[in-house]
Amino acid sequence: xIYLYAVTELEPHGFRxxxxxxxxxxxxxxxxxxxxxxxxxxxxxxxxxxxxLWAHEGVVDxxxxxxxxxxxxxxxxxxxxxxxxxYLGDEAERxxxxxxxxxxxxxxxxxxxxxxxxxxxxGKSYLRNRARERDLLxxxxxxxxxxxxxxxxxxxxxxxxxxRDEVDGFATAVRELQARHxxxxxxxxxxxAPYSFVSASR
Amino acid sequence: xxxxxxxxxxxxxxVDLVDRLLNGGVVVAGDITLAxxxxxxxxxxxxxxxxxxxxxxxxxxxxxx
Numbered sequence: 001x002i003y004l005y006a007v008t009e010l011e012p013h014g015f016r017x018x019x020x021x022x023x024x025x026x027x028x029x030x031x032x033x034x035x036x037x038x039x040x041x042x043x044x045x046x047x048x049x050x051x052x053l054w055a056h057e058g059v060v061d062x063x064x065x066x067x068x069x070x071x072x073x074x075x076x077x078x079x080x081x082x083x084x085x086x087y088l089g090d091e092a093e094r095x096x097x098x099x100x101x102x103x104x105x106x107x108x109x110x111x112x113x114x115x116x117x118x119x120x121x122x123g124k125s126y127l128r129n130r131a132r133e134r135d136l137l138x139x140x141x142x143x144x145x146x147x148x149x150x151x152x153x154x155x156x157x158x159x160x161x162x163x164r165d166e167v168d169g170f171a172t173a174v175r176e177l178q179a180r181h182x183x184x185x186x187x188x189x190x191x192x193a194p195y196s197f198v199s200a201s202r
Numbered sequence: 203x204x205x206x207x208x209x210x211x212x213x214x215x216x217v218d219l220v221d222r223l224l225n226g227g228v229v230v231a232g233d234i235t236l237a238x239x240x241x242x243x244x245x246x247x248x249x250x251x252x253x254x255x256x257x258x259x260x261x262x263x264x265x266x267x
Contacts, residue, residue, distance in 0.1 A: 050216060053219055053220065056223060071226075071227045071228065072227050072228050072230065073227030073228065073229050076229070078230070159226075187218075189214060189218045193222075195222035195225075195226030198227060198228050199225075199227060199228065199229055
């Protein structure tokens with residue numbers, strides 16, 4: 001069976017890194033694009049370990065340096081190249097559109113640990129807190145092409161699709177935000193492949 | 203930068219990595235072979251991380267990668 005990493009526009013020419021489970025990474029041309037994958041024994045279960053996740057990311061990261069990438073969710077496998085070719089044939093237009101949309105862009109991740117109080121807030125202060133959280137990251141929106149946020153367990157997580165040229169400016173904006181709100185725990189990581197901007201549920 | 207600062211940055215990046223790899227990316231219907239139990243295992247480690255990240259980040263987080 002094969003494990004899927006990503007679809008690319010440019011043909012990859014060899015890989016510096018190994019894939020999930022230490023297997024070599026290969027590419028298969030289809031409809032003018034390229035499916036990046038590795039071969040594994042039937043019944044292979046992608047391990048849920050940090051090393052395996054970083055291995056997936058290492059491959060995708062190397063591709064991202066060269067050009068636009070549409071990454072698969074971790075753990076995506078198919079019975080073989082024939083099944084993958086059939087699937088990709090059906091979905092070629094979708095991948096073509098995504099690649100065009102993502103050219104020259106990367107994803108940046110911002111995480112804010114929200115202040116927690118022990119007592120349950122009344123409705124009014126709950127709403128006020130929510131509004132404040134929403135406004136907090138507003139300065140970053142103008143630097144991004146698109147954004148997605150979610151909020152759980154006291155952590156606000158945001159993803160931004162940013163032009164490659166804007167990454168430094170975005171990082172500066174995050175630092176300014178941190179300086180303005182010293183009590184807040186703010187983190188920014190990236191550039192990532194646009195994982196948060198390719199899933200159908202967007 | 204100290205060794206522990208580097209490790210912390212990698213921990214922070216790992217939380218973001220897990221978010222992206224397990225919740226994002228193109229989904230091929232019916233072919234995600236990860237067992238739910240496995241994902242839960244990853245997330246158990248993650249909650250521990252999130253609680254430790256806050257204090258470490260006050261020093262300011264440059265883009266680590």
